[in-house]
Amino acid sequence: MAKIPARRVRGKNLPRGISLTPEGIYYVRVSFDGKQYSIGRYETLTLARAALDMARMQVVTRTFIPPAERKRLRRAEQAEEQAQALTVRQWSSEWLAQLERAGRSPSTITSYASVLRAHILGPIGDKRLTAVTEDDCHRLMDAVPTDAVKFNVARTLTAMLNAAVKIHAGNLAVSPAHLPVDRLARSLHRDDELDSATIEQVWAIYDRMDKRYRIAVWLAVGCGLRLAECLGLQVRDLDLADQDNAVLHVRRQWLTKRAGHPDYAPPKVDSVGDESIPRTVAVMLAEHVKRYVGDEPDAPILPSPADPRRPISQSSFDRLWRDARDPVAPALHFHSLRHVHLSLYARDATPQETAHRGRHKSLAVAARYQLATRERDRENTQALDRLLRRSPHGASQEH
Secondary structure, eight states, X not given: OOOOOHHHHTTSOOOTTEEEOTTSOEEEEEEETTEEEEEEEESSHHHHHHHHHHHHHHHHTTOOOOHHHHHHHHHHHHHHHHHHTOBHHHHHHHHHHHHHHTTOOHHHHHHHHHHIIIIIHHHHTTSBGGGOOHHHHHHHHHTSOSHHHHHXXXXXXXXXXXXXXXXXXXXXXXXXXXXXXXXXXXXXXXOTTTTOOOHXXXXXXXXXXXXXXXXXXXXXXXHOOOHHHHHHOBGGGEEOSSGGGOEEEEOOEEESSSSSSOEEEOOSTTOOEEEEXXXXXXXXXXXXXXXXXXXXXXXXXXXXXXXTTSBOOHHHXXXXXXXXXXXXXXXXXXXXXXXXXXXXXXXXXXXXXXXXXXXXXXXXXXXXXXHHHHHTHHHHHHHHHHHHHTTTHHHHSOO
């Protein structure tokens, strides 16, 4: 319909609620609960009349919704649709990013990401969050072979879905992950005897290790380093000039499970620190660096055989560790060497000193080592004495 020129209607009486702009556009307003609301702009009087009639009918029937409120409701509806469409894969990426912003350790985030990639995103990654069921969660658990992997899946899935519920991500109100995380954790609890080793066993494993990497045994027993911290250690982190007062600086760890490629990362939260090195270990470290590392400041202490500019991978190191460990103490984990270190250290130390040495946030963790040491005080005292008397052992043999 042709637009009516303004001059042809200017003299006419327009319906109340319709006005004409200088550009010849009809502007429609309606009164509701004492307020004036704009309904819209129309090119013809016919369209303007129809819009006004409809708005007045809504006012009479009390179904009128102001335009601004309609826009707000439309935006809310669109947000609701978008939230409902949020998939597990999309939320997992946001969740990991939130953990990183919150300062969670790179190793924790890497562990979660690895479990997600290996066991969760394949089966349910494209499902909407609100479509995930308790049966889906249990099927994920049933698909993995061991309690250790089941625990990792249960812990990751529970944490991720609980985080979604907390902020109502994807409109998820209740987590479907009713999984036995605590029971699985208890089933994986190791007896203290499996987490311990005598100094003779430590030396026996050391003697069987590949010469290029066996210094890691004493970095754990003598300094309390975790494996990723051993792998992250570089030449610049060692102060060995005075072997009676040698110091090791924990500044980074090497993560081989990071998405994309392995890389250095900060150590676990609150784990940056300096460690005094026992003279026995300082002597072995100096010899190790001379024979296998070189003097470049950023050279890794445990270099990869394929590329000496980067550390050996955890999986490759673990194969060497198991080959040396199995004939001596088949159930011993490399991390257990750190337990040996802290138990020996706690014999004469306060809980605060032990917590500082272990770079622990909790005194309760340190107290665990003190209790174990009291129960085995005689054995540990003898073990410590043997360690001191055998201090030339590592230096006298071919390293």
